[in-house]
Amino acid sequence: MRVTCATAAIGALLLGAASPAAAHHAFGGEFDANRPILLRGPIVKVEWVNPHTWIHIEVKKADGTTEVWMIEGGSPNSLLRRGVTRESLQIGTELVVDGYQARDYTLKRANGRNVTYPDGRKLFLGSSGTGAPSDGADPAAGRGAPR
Amino acid sequence: MRRRLLTVTGVVGLSIAVLAVAAARVSGQGGKPSSPPRMPDGHPDLQGTYDLATLTPLERPAGATAVLTADEAARLEAGVAARNEAGARPISGSRAAPPKGGDGSAGAAGNVGGYNNFWLDGGTSYTIVNGERRTSLVVDPPDGRVPAFTPAAQKRVAALQARPTSDATQSNDPGLETAPGAYDDPERRPLGERCLLGFGSTSGPPALPNYFYNNLHKIVQTPTAVMILNEMVHDARIVRMNAQHLPPTVRKWMGDSVGRWDGDTLVVDTTNFTEQTRFRGASRDLRVVERFTRVGPRTLLYRFTIEDAATWTRPWTGEFAWPATDELLYEYACHEANYALENVLRGARRREADAAASK
Numbered sequence: 248m249r250v251t252c253a254t255a256a257i258g259a260l261l262l263g264a265a266s267p268a269a270a271h272h273a274f275g276g277e278f279d280a281n282r283p284i285l286l287r288g289p290i291v292k293v294e295w296v297n298p299h300t301w302i303h304i305e306v307k308k309a310d311g312t313t314e315v316w317m318i319e320g321g322s323p324n325s326l327l328r329r330g331v332t333r334e335s336l337q338i339g340t341e342l343v344v345d346g347y348q349a350r351d352y353t354l355k356r357a358n359g360r361n362v363t364y365p366d367g368r369k370l371f372l373g374s375s376g377t378g379a380p381s382d383g384a385d386p387a388a389g390r391g392a393p394r
Numbered sequence: 395m396r397r398r399l400l401t402v403t404g405v406v407g408l409s410i411a412v413l414a415v416a417a418a419r420v421s422g423q424g425g426k427p428s429s430p431p432r433m434p435d436g437h438p439d440l441q442g443t444y445d446l447a448t449l450t451p452l453e454r455p456a457g458a459t460a461v462l463t464a465d466e467a468a469r470l471e472a473g474v475a476a477r478n479e480a481g482a483r484p485i486s487g488s489r490a491a492p493p494k495g496g497d498g499s500a501g502a503a504g505n506v507g508g509y510n511n512f513w514l515d516g517g518t519s520y521t522i523v524n525g526e527r528r529t530s531l532v533v534d535p536p537d538g539r540v541p542a543f544t545p546a547a548q549k550r551v552a553a554l555q556a557r558p559t560s561d562a563t564q565s566n567d568p569g570l571e572t573a574p575g576a577y578d579d580p581e582r583r584p585l586g587e588r589c590l591l592g593f594g595s596t597s598g599p600p601a602l603p604n605y606f607y608n609n610l611h612k613i614v615q616t617p618t619a620v621m622i623l624n625e626m627v628h629d630a631r632i633v634r635m636n637a638q639h640l641p642p643t644v645r646k647w648m649g650d651s652v653g654r655w656d657g658d659t660l661v662v663d664t665t666n667f668t669e670q671t672r673f674r675g676a677s678r679d680l681r682v683v684e685r686f687t688r689v690g691p692r693t694l695l696y697r698f699t700i701e702d703a704a705t706w707t708r709p710w711t712g713e714f715a716w717p718a719t720d721e722l723l724y725e726y727a728c729h730e731a732n733y734a735l736e737n738v739l740r741g742a743r744r745r746e747a748d749a750a751a752s753k
Contacts, residue, residue, distance in 0.1 A: 272584075272738060285489070296731040321514065358509055369485075
């Protein structure tokens with residue numbers, strides 16, 4: 248028990264220290280904490296490039312018109328190593344995004360704090376055999392699943 | 395996270411491969427190989443692609459022991475895996491927008507939450523050196539901490555923080571709304587944000603893990619030059635073998651690297667840094683001495699010593715293992731979609747315009 252407590256204490260120290268210390272850019276400089284957003288809509292374009300992937304989705308406004316929002320994601324390289332490619336994000340796939348809008352609010356750009364399918368599954372994840380509940384949307388049957 | 399994405403067949407295949415590698419290690423050698431693979435010129439062959447990702451931080455957290463037992467490390471590593479699993483779980487598809495005023499996320503996530511951790515690949519285990527699972531890369535001073543700044547360096551760094559320039563800390567937006575000039579033009583933004591060098595010293599030297607993603611480094615070796623290519627941001631450092639340093643008037647962002655062999659260890663000496671590089675607050679007089687030694691069929695030991703009398707009260711040294719990987723190092727063409735820099739600068743211009751309009 249003593250060992251467990253000591254390990255937990257060290258773990259708290261180490262995990263805190265090992266959390267990301269730097270990112271490509273200043274998130275707080277790019278996005279506005281006072282402009283939270285929740286967006287739904289189909290993918291219309293994917294920029295699968297560095298330093299950040301940008302996913303474009305078409306969002307329907309209250310008046311019935313639509314506008315295209317650009318959502319920032321991470322670097323595609325590490326996903327590519329797991330077999331996830333630009334084709335894993337099919338045009339037309341419905342997404343739900345929460346995040347914060349760019350500080351220049353005339354731009355329809357936001358960070359993808361959470362990017363999920365409409366049922367709440369995180370992008371690229373949640374296929375069967377991974378511990379997630381099987382809901383019929385596994386790689387064999389689902390859309391947007393890793394290849 | 396990687397394993398979650400594999401099919402059951404893939405997992406079984408991977409398990410067999412891992413067992414085969416482990417068996418080869420046990421039967422092959424118990425430590426430093428007596429005769430590492432060699433190049434035609436007789437020097438050890440250090441070539442390969444290496445994944446620097448590790449859970450071991452640069453500095454030892456206060457109160458931690460220098461070395462973890464195998465059990466302690468296994469528990470901590472399982473904790474990281476569990477945290478990643480939790481982060482991968484579905485959330486509500488009918489959720490609301492996050493709170494106005496920010497979500498409270500600290501550090502790089504800057505109160506707006508960053509993005510889902512399925513993008514990340516920050517390491518899964520602690521580095522093992524001489525059979526020890528280390529809690530810091532720094533081994534000298536023995537407390538595992540970077541030494542204190544000299545009084546002159548304290549003044550210099552304080553002045554930089556008061557008026558951030560292109561080497562400003564990238565993770566915390568110091569004084570976003572008030573620091574004069576920090577968002578005035580691209581050249582005042584951090585080198586990483588400008589896609590010039592990797593952030594957090596991934597470009598090196600010293601070549602450090604960034605605890606985030608894209609930690610691959612590739613070594614290509616010839617008798618007259620060694621190239622160290624880092625994935626992020628695609629910087630190739632050319633080490634000229636048995637050469638003299640360039641004149642002190644010639645300055646480079648990654649410094650001027652010359653190499654020599656000390657027995658079976660490649661020693662790389664780097665000086666001639668620029669004013670803008672400033673590794674952890676270092677001056678342009680920074681000197682980095684790196685030692686690359688093959689300690690196993692699939693492992694290099696990387697050791698680095700930092701000397702800068704204008705910055706630290708004493709030299710300091712770190713070391714960690716570079717495990718070889720069969721993964722591919724991909725291009726990281728950073729400028730291609732660097733909307734971030736544009737957004738950061740446009741955001742500042744928008745604030746100025748709004749402030750002017752409200753007067």
